[in-house]
Amino acid sequence: MLTSHNLSKAIDDLVQSAFTPNEPGVAVIVTQAGEVIHRKGYGIANLELGVTIEPDMVFRLGSISKQFTAVAVLMLMEQGKLDLDDPITKFLPNYPTHDYLITIEHLLTHTNGIQNYTAMPQMHSLQRKDFTVEELIDFFKYQPMQFAPGKRWFYTNSGYFLLGAIIETISGLTYEQFVQQNIFDTLEMKQSCYDMPQRIIPRRACGYQKGTDGYLNAEYMSMTIPYAAGSLASTVDDLAKWDAALYTAKLVSQETLRRAFTTTRLVNCNYGYGWFITNYQGHQIVEHDGGIDGFAAHAIRMPNERIFVAVLSNNQHKERLLEPLIVKIATHTIGKPYQEPPTIQVSSELLASYEGVYRFHDGAEITVTCQNNILFSRNEGCPPLEYFPVSPTEFVFKSNSFYQYRFISNAQGMVTGVELRYRLDPPEVANKIANAVPELV
Structure with missing residues (x-):
């Protein structure tokens, strides 16, 4: 096990390999049993003013918010105001369940089968619009179910949006008020x-995305949508502080x-309630991105x-780098550093056989070429x-080895599909629907 000083230096090296000082960056904290091992900011919080990131700055959490929503629901459960087996229509009587029983637990665990509203094609053009809770539920509630509740797992923001509405119905507070008063305070x-966006929030970092000519201010989004x-x-x-409270x-x-x-x-x-539950060499990991x-x-x-390790970034372009970075930090901290899988050489003929168009069950397609x-x-x-090969049939994403493809062949040796493996999600298979593909540019 590294000493605290050497461990902090190793963590510092890992972060500096992912973020350079002159771009939007990241704030990092690592604690063990409440003791801070590493706490530092990297990169720029505001490119226009040249303000550097410091570790006390405020960042948007995105879906890390789900664990706060989940605990809010569990607080109401312990108060006897709901049961996880309750149908959601007990609290949202006008919600059309398409003759299915959808429970609160189905919402918590992403096993509800409800369409993901943030993936609906119309959503992007509406992201500047301020919605009421009822208006946004109306936006997705009549969409066809993806599957019968409890039969599959599929990540959907719609379930957690509905949980917010249920919290409001039971508590008589807005979701914002409930979380602020009962958790943050x-x-x-x-x-x-x-x-x-309109509120003055001291120490808030600005968000950035990458354009063809460099970094751009992030597109505006009404926060009534997430x-x-x-x-x-x-x-x-x-x-x-949140992590420490979860031990009490x-x-x-x-x-x-x-x-x-x-x-x-x-x-x-x-997936549990608001967290992914994973394992690394026998060590349980509870996490969310x-x-x-x-x-x-x-x-x-x-x-x-x-x-506990947290990395918060104002650089959307580096989103794919955060997971391998935080896993490397966590595994360094327990003295078992993560090792990237070694790559191998694969013949050009085999690579060519993988070219094609592949379609997932939801209609999404990927194009593979060599x-x-x-x-x-x-x-x-x-x-x-x-992608780089780690076996004749398995390939890992260059910047994040947790994204993997495994190509599937039939008994005659013809490639019929590809299985997408991602560390936090169940494997998903896409069937090959075409061989010829245009060059990717």
Whole structure:
């Protein structure tokens, strides 16, 4: 095990390898049993003013907000105001369930089958619009169900939006008021809030995305849209307070939290209530990532070792780098550094056999092509991504080895599909629908 000084230096080196000083960057904190091992800001908080990031600055959390929503629901459960098996129509009587039983637990665990409103094509053109809670529920509630509740796992922001509405119905407070009064104020998380662009929030970092000629200010988004699925903002210091509180009964009992940190009963599902539950060499990891216009975030807790790591970034362009960065930091902290899988050489003929168009069950397509003996993959409307082989059939994303493709062949050796593996999600198969593809540019 490294000494605290050497560990902090190793963490510093990891972060500096991912973020340069002259671009939007990241705030980082690492604690063990409440002791701060590393706390530092990297890069620029405001490019126009040249203000550098400091670790007490405020960042949007994106989907890390879901764990606060989940605990808010569990607080109401412990108060006897709801049961996780309650149908959502008990609190939202006008919600059309399409003759299915949808429970609060289905919403918490992403097993509800409701369409993800943020993935609906119309949503992007509406992101400047301020919605009431009822208006946005109306926007997605009549969409067809993706599957029967409880039969599959599929990440959807719609479930957590509905949980916010249920919290409001039961408590008589807005979602913002409930979280502020019952969580942030209780834990003295003084720099945490429901983020609103119009509000003056001291020490708030500006969000950036990458354009063809460099960094741009992030597109405006009404924070009425992410709501209980991703509207909160905080600092790494306040998130460390949040983590410390989860070892106590300040908000809910440890017995209830154990339920939150237990994966759903579905096969290949590693989600609890507002957290992903993963494992690294026998060490349990409880975590969540977050991405929202201009910002990216990830937080990991290793409860058996009492380790907490949070990385909050105002650089949306670096979102794919946050997960490998935080995993490397956490595994360094326990003395078992993560090792990238070694790459191998694969023949150009084999690479060519993987070229084609592949379609997932939801209709999304990816295009795979080979250029200069390198495999590239592209989603519609996105730039091509470079992949490297770690076996004749398995490839990892150049910047994040947790994104993996495994190509599938039939008995005759013809490539029929590709399985997308991502560390936090169940595997998903896309069937090959075409062989010929245009060059990716």
